[in-house]
Each structure stands twice: as C-alpha cells, then as structure tokens.
Amino acid sequence: MKYKYLPHTSEAKFIAYGKNIDEVFRNSALAMFNILGETTKVKPKKELNIKIKAKSYESLLYDFLDELLFLHDTKRIFVHDVKNIKIKDFELTGTVECDDLKNYELKSELKAITYNGMIIRKTKKGYEATVVVDI
Amino acid sequence: MTDWDKKLKLIEKDVYEIAKEGNMQVPLKIFASEKLIEKIKKDDSIQQGINVACLPGIQKQSIMMPDAHQGYGFPVGGVAAFDIETGGISPGGIGFDINCGVRLLTTNLERKDVEPKIKQIMNELFNNIPCGVGGESTLRLTDQELDEVLNTGLDWTLKNGYAQKEDLEKCEENGHMKTADSSKVSQRAKSRGRKQLGTLGAGNHFVEVQIVDEIYDKEIAKIFGITKKDQVVVMIHSGSRGLGHQVCSDYLRAIEDQFSDIVNKLPEKDLAYAPTNSKLAKDYLGAMSSSANFGWCNRQLITFYVRKAFNNTFGDKTKLNLVYDVAHNIAKVEEYKIDNELKKLYVHRKGATRAFGPGHKEIPKIYRDVGQPIILPGSMGTASYVLVGTDKAMNETFSSTPHGAGRLMSRHEANSLFTGEQITKDLEKQKIYIKAASVRGISEEAPNAYKDVDEVVKVADEVGIGKKIVRLRPLGVIKG
Numbered sequence: 114m115k116y117k118y119l120p121h122t123s124e125a126k127f128i129a130y131g132k133n134i135d136e137v138f139r140n141s142a143l144a145m146f147n148i149l150g151e152t153t154k155v156k157p158k159k160e161l162n163i164k165i166k167a168k169s170y171e172s173l174l175y176d177f178l179d180e181l182l183f184l185h186d187t188k189r190i191f192v193h194d195v196k197n198i199k200i201k202d203f204e205l206t207g208t209v210e211c212d213d214l215k216n217y218e219l220k221s222e223l224k225a226i227t228y229n230g231m232i233i234r235k236t237k238k239g240y241e242a243t244v245v246v247d248i
Numbered sequence: 249m250t251d252w253d254k255k256l257k258l259i260e261k262d263v264y265e266i267a268k269e270g271n272m273q274v275p276l277k278i279f280a281s282e283k284l285i286e287k288i289k290k291d292d293s294i295q296q297g298i299n300v301a302c303l304p305g306i307q308k309q310s311i312m313m314p315d316a317h318q319g320y321g322f323p324v325g326g327v328a329a330f331d332i333e334t335g336g337i338s339p340g341g342i343g344f345d346i347n348c349g350v351r352l353l354t355t356n357l358e359r360k361d362v363e364p365k366i367k368q369i370m371n372e373l374f375n376n377i378p379c380g381v382g383g384e385s386t387l388r389l390t391d392q393e394l395d396e397v398l399n400t401g402l403d404w405t406l407k408n409g410y411a412q413k414e415d416l417e418k419c420e421e422n423g424h425m426k427t428a429d430s431s432k433v434s435q436r437a438k439s440r441g442r443k444q445l446g447t448l449g450a451g452n453h454f455v456e457v458q459i460v461d462e463i464y465d466k467e468i469a470k471i472f473g474i475t476k477k478d479q480v481v482v483m484i485h486s487g488s489r490g491l492g493h494q495v496c497s498d499y500l501r502a503i504e505d506q507f508s509d510i511v512n513k514l515p516e517k518d519l520a521y522a523p524t525n526s527k528l529a530k531d532y533l534g535a536m537s538s539s540a541n542f543g544w545c546n547r548q549l550i551t552f553y554v555r556k557a558f559n560n561t562f563g564d565k566t567k568l569n570l571v572y573d574v575a576h577n578i579a580k581v582e583e584y585k586i587d588n589e590l591k592k593l594y595v596h597r598k599g600a601t602r603a604f605g606p607g608h609k610e611i612p613k614i615y616r617d618v619g620q621p622i623i624l625p626g627s628m629g630t631a632s633y634v635l636v637g638t639d640k641a642m643n644e645t646f647s648s649t650p651h652g653a654g655r656l657m658s659r660h661e662a663n664s665l666f667t668g669e670q671i672t673k674d675l676e677k678q679k680i681y682i683k684a685a686s687v688r689g690i691s692e693e694a695p696n697a698y699k700d701v702d703e704v705v706k707v708a709d710e711v712g713i714g715k716k717i718v719r720l721r722p723l724g725v726i727k728g
Contacts, residue, residue, distance in 0.1 A: 218686055228518045
C-alpha cells in the first residue's frame with residue numbers, strides 16, 4: 114500500500130508509506146493530489162524539476178508538498194507523479210510529471226499543508242509519514 | 249479518547265467550562281447545547297481548546313463556539329485573546345484562509361419575481377463568477393496594482409469602478425486594514441493570488457440566492473434593509489484564496505525557523521506564534537492585513553459580478569445593497585477591560601465572527617444604535633441567519649459569535665455516504681437549484697456532513713452572544 118486516508122473532521126489526513134524516505138515523500142505527494150482527482154489518469158506531458166532544502170524531514174516534507182501545491186496553483190498543472198526523488202542532508206531533488214490542469218475536472222482545491230499531527234517515523238518495513246492538508 | 253465528562257462542568261445553560269489545570273493559563277469555556285457538546289466531544293477539538301489555553305499571554309479564557317470542531321493547532325470555532333505586550337500572534341489561530349468571510353446583499357426583488365427565473369439567474373451567475381479549481385481571474389494585474397489591492401483593499405475597488413461608496417461603509421474595517429504592508433507578502437503568495445482575485449474558489453465557498461424566511465425582529469431587520477418575508481437576498485462566502493493560504497504557510501515556517509525554542513515546546517507546531525514585540529510578529533501583521541484586504545476585494549469583485557448578473561436577468565432597475573461584510577478568520581487589535589483595566593489585545597477569531605454590541609465606534613453609523621450585523625451562513629441548501637452583536641458578547645467572548653454550521657463529518661466519510669447526483673436531486677425536491685463547478689465536489693459538502701445550523705444559532709441567541717434577527721433560506725446555490 115502506498116498510502117491511506119484517515120478520518121479528520123474538517124481537513125484531509127493521510128498516512129503514506131515507503132521502503133525508504135525518498136519513497137515516502139513520493140507517496141505523500143500522490144496521496145495529496147489524489148484527494149483532488151486521480152493522478153493515474155493524468156498524462157505525464159510535462160516535466161518540472163524541483164529542489165528543496167530544509168532543516169528536518171518534517172519541514173522538508175512540508176516544503177516539498179507546499180512547492181507542489183504552489184506549482185499546481187501558479188503553473189495550473191495537475192500532478193501525475195514525482196519521479197527520481199533523491200534526499201540527502203535534508204535536500205530534495207526530483208522531477209514532477211504533470212499535465213495542464215484544464216484537461217481534468219477536480220472535485221476540490223487544496224488550501225495549504227499543515228503541521229497538524231505531522232510525523233515521519235521509521236517502521237519495520239521502512240518509513241511512514243502522517244500529514245493533514247487544509248482543504 | 250479522553251473522557252471529557254469528568255472535566256466538563258456545566259456552569260450555566262449551554263455554557264461548559266474546563267477549569268484551569270496543568271499548563272493552562274486560563275480556563276476553557278465552550279458555548280454549546282447538550283446536543284452540540286456531544287458532537288464536539290467526538291473529535292480532538294476540546295484538547296485543541298485546552299492547548300490554546302496554555303499559550304502565554306492568553307487573557308481570561310480560551311473560547312469555543314457551538315459550531316466548533318477539530319482544526320489544526322487551534323480548533324475551528326475558537327476565539328483567543330492575547331496581551332499585546334506579553335502574548336503572541338499566531339497564523340494557526342487565524343487559519344490558512346485569512347479573511348474567509350461572508351457578505352449579504354439585499355435586492356428589491358421578491359420570491360415571485362425570481363423563482364420563475366431561478367435557473368436563468370443561477371446560470372448567469374455561474375457564467376459571470378469564476379469558480380471551482382479551474383476558475384481563473386479575469387483581471388490581469390501589474391505588480392503595482394496588486395500591491396495597491398493589498399495595501400488599500402476596497403479603496404482600490406472603488407477607484408476602479410467595482411464598488412459603490414456605501415459598500416465601503418458597510419464592510420468590516422471599511423474593507424481596508426491600515427496595518428497592511430504588501431512588502432511583507434512573499435512573491436510566492438502574490439503569484440498564487442494574482443490569478444485568483446475575483447474568484448469564488450471551491451470547498452465550502454458559495455454564492456446563494458436566498459429568500460427571507462422569517463423575521464424575528466422587524467425593527468432591526470428594517471435598519472439592515474430587510475423589510476419583508478420572501479424578499480430576495482444574495483449571500484457570498486469566500487476568502488483570500490491562495491494568497492492568504494500562502495501567507496499563513498510562509499509565516500508558520502518562518503516562525504518555526506526563527507523561534508524554534510518556542511515551537512519545540514508546543515504540543516503541536518501549528519500553535520506556533522511570534523511574540524508580539526518581535527519583528528516577525530509585525531511583519532506577519534502587515535502580511536495578514538494585506539491578505540484581509542485581498543479577501544475583501546475578492547468578495548467585492550464577486551459582488552460586482554453578482555450585480556451584473558442580476559441586471560442582465562431582471563433589468564437595470566434591480567438594486568443590490570450591501571447589508572454587511574464580516575470576516576470569520578482574522579486577528580484584530582481590540583480593547584477590552586481585563587480586571588478593571590483597559591487593555592489592548594490581539595483577538596484571534598478562527599471560524600468565529602466579530603459581534604460588536606450597540607454603540608461600538610467601529611460599527612457603521614447607520615447600525616451603531618442597534619449593533620453590528622452578523623452574517624452566519626448555513627451548510628449547502630440549509631438556512632442561513634442574520635444576527636446582531638450584543639453587549640454580552642463584548643463581555644463574554646471578546647465580541648465573538650459562531651460562524652456557521654461547523655463540520656461534523658470528514659470529507660472522506662461524506663464522500664463514502666453521499667453522491668453529488670443524489671444531493672442535487674434532494675435539493676431539487678426542496679426547490680433548490682444547484683450549479684457546481686464539480687458535481688464530485690458536492691458530496692463533500694453534503695448538508696448532513698455539517699452540524700445543525702438552527703441549533704448553533706439557537707445557542708448563540710439564548711446564551712446572548714448574538715441576537716437572532718432574520719432567517720434566510722436558499723432558492724439557488726453556486727458551489728465552487
């Protein structure tokens with residue numbers, strides 16, 4: 114399982130899984146965009162490279178999701194996937210595969226990423242991250 | 249889950265208290281009926297209210313409204329006032345959607361004029377107001393123009409022909425917070441906002457064509473411009489869009505980086521605050537006020553489109569007058585008597601509406617004798633209300649009252665229980681016509697996913713923190 118949604122009265126909450134920290138970041142991105150639509154149906158017509166640096170895994174995850182939301186809002190794109198994620202010393206690089214937003218009907222919009230109950234932890238199988246996004 | 253029954257003490261009808269204990273600086277007070285407190289107990293909101301009560305500089309009490317529910321950091325439906333000297337200002341205590349709020353417009357039309365043309369007017373509104381995720385602003389603002397929007401709010405809309413002079417008089421802060429400073433708004437936030445000025449957005453944001461269903465106080469209603477049953481009115485619910493969301497994110501992260509010693513001690517990072525005497529607090533105030541100005545301009549532009557749509561459908565003689573525009577996600581510097589001493593406080597309202605009682609100098613002159621109008625929207629397809637501010641709110645809740653029905657069910661749960669098609673049909677049976685940017689989004693906003701707005705208003709009215717004046721019900725809904 115890549116991720117699952119958890120109950121939260123007003124916002125959207127999910128837990129993402131991964132064998133390693135890179136994969137947990139990728140699956141967090143997928144979980145976030147699948148709140149709005151279906152990423153599997155998005156054609157990967159465009160590629161955008163991203164680079165983000167922070168001071169901890171939590172703030173890096175916050176900034177990573179915030180950057181994706183920023184690109185979604187300002188470049189008017191919908192995400193298919195984030196490939197080649199590499200994280201070293203709290204610096205992330207990766208490639209966003211996406212298409213123009215206008216080709217898809219989304220059911221809602223994302224306001225922001227929150228720190229509400231955000232946890233990234235090591236498990237027996239790898240890593241997991243819990244995130245709440247404001248919608 | 250904590251057994252709150254042991255801690256909650258009913259101190260008067262519909263008022264519960266959790267006494268100060270542990271790190272709490274003040275008690276937590278919850279305004280709720282027996283029915284609503286049961287719902288409030290079910291999520292994390294009470295714990296969040298207690299967390300707020302632990303923050304330094306908090307005055308008198310941490311407050312939760314009858315429509316309160318779990319948020320992030322602070323609960324939604326929460327009010328907290330912090331000493332301007334010893335407290336802080338917290339982006340999470342205001343919410344990501346800075347100056348999310350509502351405005352109400354009266355019309356000179358009646359139900360009999362509008363009902364036969366309801367589809368026509370709703371389609372006209374839908375075509376005029378950019379909404380939904382894909383809805384893009386029709387304006388192309390230069391950097392300088394965007395700065396003017398942020399710095400001068402509704403003054404910009406008046407100058408550019410989007411507003412009438414009376415609109416400014418009937419808006420909280422006259423739609424222009426003087427503490428705004430656009431240079432404190434990041435380029436990221438400006439980029440997100442630029443294409444969204446004059447757009448409704450999605451989620452619970454809406455434009456509704458409503459009729460007056462019941463008038464509880466004829467005299468005050470008349471002063472507000474509501475004269476009879478079946479009069480048609482229009483309600484607009486939207487905020488500062490991506491610009492405000494990004495401002496909140498930017499400052500939450502900046503506080504985390506600059507005040508890590510404070511943030512690391514908090515039970516939740518979203519409670520992060522900048523001490524009021526810090527530069528970052530002043531910067532955030534400038535950015536938050538700019539976002540609030542953007543929010544008022546956004547609702548004003550939507551008003552401009554609404555007026556156009558009504559004139560196109562019902563002729564040029566159709567007049568839409570603003571009753572009032574009030575924010576429900578904002579922080580303000582206000583003065584209150586604390587232990588017989590007049591103090592300046594940062595009042596944070598996150599999902600709560602300002603409710604100044606009669607005589608307050610910030611109420612427009614024409615309303616000053618009766619109190620500030622409060623616009624309280626219900627969930628999609630249910631009733632909405634107009635209330636008036638009271639002296640009791642001034643004493644009990646730092647002049648605050650509820651902001652709506654308040655969510656009850658997660659969006660995920662609502663999606664699994666309802667479909668957009670079914671809800672559309674149910675609303676049609678009640679003769680409510682809905683136009684939505686996304687049919688799939690309708691299920692998340694199902695009326696049953698929210699608390700009962702009638703019950704929320706009943707509590708506010710009976711406790712005395714907002715007096716019921718008019719009940720409204722929808723004929724048509726534009727859902728973003």
